[in-house]
Amino acid sequence: MGRTEPRPIEPPTIKAVTEPYGYFTDLEAAHVLHGGEIRPAYTLAQATPLEVWRRNLEIVTAILTAAGIDFFSVPGFSITRPVLGVDAADRQRVCTALAMLCESTGGRLSVPEPAFRESELGLDRPLWAQRADMGDVPMIRADWLWTDAGRDLVFGADYGCDIEFWSDTGDGHLLAPRHNRITPVVRRDGARVSAPGRFFTALGSGPRAVLPSVATRSEFGVPGPDHVGFPIDVVYTWVDGSDHGWLRRRAEADQSPYHVESASVARFLDREELRFSLRSLHLNAPWVRHVYLVTDQQRPHWLDDEAPGLTVVDHRDLFDDPDCLPTFNSHAIETQLHRIEGLSEHFLYFNDDMFVGLPIGPQLFFEPNGLAKFFPAQTFVGMDPVSVSDSPPNAAFKNDRALIERAFGRTISRMMKHVPYPLQRSVLAEMAKEFDEDLARTARSAFRDVTDVSAVTLQHYYAYLSGRAVAGQAKVAYVELGMPDVAEHLELLLERRDRETFCINDAGLPPELAEERSAMMLRFLESYFPVTSPWEKALAF
Structure with missing residues (x-):
């Protein structure tokens, strides 16, 4: 040369x-x-x-x-x-x-x-x-x-x-x-x-x-085959468990949860995680087209729900059967996500305790040809029949297993990591027809029930076995506020900033430590995500 x-x-x-x-x-x-x-x-x-x-x-x-x-x-x-x-x-x-x-x-x-x-x-x-x-x-x-x-x-x-x-x-x-x-x-x-x-x-x-x-x-001058050119939205489900109207509706519900975990106050406690999860999207995933926030007649006090790029969806506008409401069951809400008006075919389902930790592209969640990715955990669910001794997540997984076995003749055993869930609207709609009785029964459960299915886990395996999803890999972290060394875990996350996504869950958090650990988490999130998102109200001075 x-x-x-x-x-x-x-x-x-x-x-x-x-x-x-x-x-x-x-x-x-x-x-x-x-x-x-x-x-x-x-x-x-x-x-x-x-x-x-x-x-x-x-x-x-x-x-x-x-x-x-x-x-x-x-x-x-x-x-x-x-x-x-x-x-x-x-x-x-x-x-x-x-x-x-x-x-x-x-x-x-x-x-x-x-x-x-x-x-x-x-x-x-x-x-x-x-x-x-x-x-x-x-x-x-x-x-x-x-x-x-x-x-x-x-x-x-x-x-x-x-x-x-x-x-x-x-x-x-x-x-x-x-x-x-x-x-x-x-x-x-x-x-x-x-x-x-x-x-x-x-x-x-x-x-x-x-x-x-x-x-x-x-x-x-033209994009390569690795370019993701289709729109991707984000859906959150959110609740403020201290809201008086919500508490009244919950007290009046004529259905009691079968498991203590379903009635746990911590599951409905708002620590303003959503504010910082939205900041993490704004900072590290600016390619998201639109955010949909699914709530039950509630709004976060800090949210500017008129800001472009965000729509609040009430349960009353989401469920096709009004007799299902009110509901306090995330499994029930997840059976209806595909019914959100205007939602893109490809979307990410976030719990409000999930965060994007560093700049990422949409390829982490979707292949450029439209295939979704899913992230199996190393957590296995036993093969015993479902029973009231199972926790709600395990019971729902076992019920998902039965549906997958019926549809594909395959047995599943691994749950999913606490990573934002890449979903396809058309697959959820197809499942609603394929498993109509099971999903309709779940939609009618005001609290998590032993007969519930998890539409999210079911979608991952259903899409995979029908050729519309592949297993993915991501650098993730999962932190429980009840862990004795939670402070060290959060400090390491903040120092390294090397996790693509992370989840801060309240699992195992004793009531006597709730206030202290919540304050610790809030300090961490304020340090990690100091830049406000466009969906927050301007501060009044």
Whole structure:
């Protein structure tokens, strides 16, 4: 393969430095210690991974444009870092321009892995960029520190912009220094085209995540087979167990639960988990199209139920049989979810104690061809017949097992992890016909009953055995507030922030510890998700 000699270094023009610098002049900055360095962190009104992705890309493209350097967006594997491709002949000019900008704005240049020279990982000094022996650096990363108004979150190098130096192959093509999601080879004289930003990060793949178009090459102008192009909604079920109207309806119900767990006050206690679960969606899954909140004549006091992108669905508008109401049985409510008006075919069912812990794409829950994923746990349910000694989840699973055996001749034994449940509306509707008597009986159970089925677990196995779902994998955590070492678990979650989803459940929580552990959980959630979502009312001062 041929090699093009680097062009002589040309100092960037004043415009090349001052134009991108305008991104910083109107922002408040505070110096923070991050990664062993004291650097300025710029405050954003909406400090989210997607907004940081957009800003870093715009800053780098602005300086490259001002310096007269051609570039093209590359569909990399990271959903938090934009990637640009540049002809390797422009390597020194790129490094010089970005080094000067970083020097004046508190940014940082580094060589991400793989690096050819482990002893030269730092490019912080403009002098380094002007050395003559830098011809084999394959790529560089420019990042700035961005933070929220309270300076609780800091976005650094993991959200920086990568600039790859593509080498001349000698046959009219440019070769990438590493793989991407489409092709490592483009035509050297290929046309520059404009493409939607959502093709280059899964965070922007939904209609609410508005990204500008980006400059790229024709090879990258259309999405690859891994792109999820269909809408995905989220459904929550929520209850405030301290609401007087709800308590009155519960007391007047003429049906008693068969198991003490079904009547547990903790199951209906609102600790404002929903507020922070919605924040986690806004922060880490901006591709969600719409949120539906299923309630029983209730509203969280902090919720702005007129905000775009959210609809409150009352039980009275959900159940096709009004004689099923009132209900205090989540199994019953789940039999009706497919009846939500306007709900997308593919949706995620959240309990309010489930949270998205880091930026994720919809591919975690759905294959790009529309197949749903499910997440079997290592928890097995015994093969004994269902009885009143079974807990409600175990009884429902055993009843699901009987239906799966009847429909497919297969035996199931593993329950599901406490992960947001990827569901398909058409599958739930099909099950409502296939198992009409069983689901209708569950819908009529005001409290969890030993005859209930779990429509959610049933959907996973029914979809799997009918070719519409596959087993998935996710980095998850499950924390019980009743655990003796719950404080250590929460501290580790906050420090590492490496779980794609996590659940904080009140299982095993003694009443005498409820207040203390609830306060502990609230402090944790406020630290983990400090950025408010668009579905919260503005604070009144």
